[in-house]
Amino acid sequence: MKHVSVTEWTAYIADEIPDALKVEYENHLYSCDDCLTLYMEALDREESVRPNEELDIADSVMNTIAALKTVPSAEDETKNTRSMRTITKHYLIAAGFTVLLMASGAFHSLTKYVDNVESGAIKETPPVTDGLIDKTFNWMDDIEKKNKEGFKYE
Structure with a gap:
């Protein structure tokens, strides 16, 4: 590809060229140091032409927060209730298995095994x-x- 001029890089920065040409320019930047230098010059010119504009993102952030703070609908509340019920069921099942294992002595035999291993009673x-x-x-x-x-x- 031929080298890209500063005016073409300026048009690239201003987003005034087609997408296909943008891709070509970007790919060319990876392999050509001269064009990278011209691109950096075009960026410097654009910054000097435009005054330092403050990025006013506060409004967009506040609008997003306001959208998230909307009152939950009845459907959302039923979903939350269902998920709480599911969590509660899983907790109760896990607690039941724990009680069952404790009553059967599974944990007791496990602790005996660990004690034997720690004391070296198990012979290799x-x-x-x-x-x-x-x-x-x-x-x-x-x-x-x-x-x-x-x-x-x-």
């Missing part, structure tokens, strides 16, 4: 492979010992 069993390796070495030592004694295999 050696892996099976360690036992097999020990037996194999003992067997090999026996064979070697018998060979030294002159044991004859028949």
Whole structure:
């Protein structure tokens, strides 16, 4: 793409060019440092031409807040009531399961297990492979010992 002039960048900043051309200009900015410099010059010119305008966003923010503060309708209140009922049902179900588990002693056995783990009462069993390796070495030592004694295999 050819380089874009300062006047074209000014038109871009003022939003006076078609969207397709905007996309081309933006893509060109990523690859051309000269055009980026011209774009920055056009931005500086626009700032000097326009006085520093205060951004008056307070009105739009206040309008948005006022729209959010509207009185809830009867439909909203029924939705809130339904959601509170659902939350209450879930809470009661969870509380019921907790009472059931406490009555059955599930938590008590769990605490005993944790106490045993903390005290080290649970013994770790050696892996099976360690036992097999020990037996194999003992067997090999026996064979070697018998060979030294002159044991004859028949």
